[in-house]
Amino acid sequence: MDKCDLVLSATTHNYGRQVIDGYRDRGALCLNTGSVCYARDANHGYIQVHVFGDRRPTMLIQYISAVDDVRRASSAGNPVFVKELAGRVWQVAPLGEQ
Secondary structure, three states, rough: OOOOOEEEOOOOOOOOEEOOOOOEEEEOEEOOOEEEEEOOOOOOEEEEEEEEEEOOOOEEEEEOOOOOOOOOOHHHHHEEEEEEOOOEEEEEEEEHHO
């Protein structure tokens, strides 16, 4: 889990993090992606990734709903994560779920 920074899976079609034992705060951030094609019982949306910084590249990863009329991120209550490339990972929103 130290060879990559982001792993995407579509096993359940519901957005959420899969924590590998021993890698809660480091290693790859493993996310289930949700579904933009309206699979039954799925979150309808997609993952958005922003990459910032030259000296310490960092990703901001959030789920965007495809159902809302307006593009919204964490206001839907979905977890938002920050991942330093080759470094730590943490959840920044919603704060009550950390």
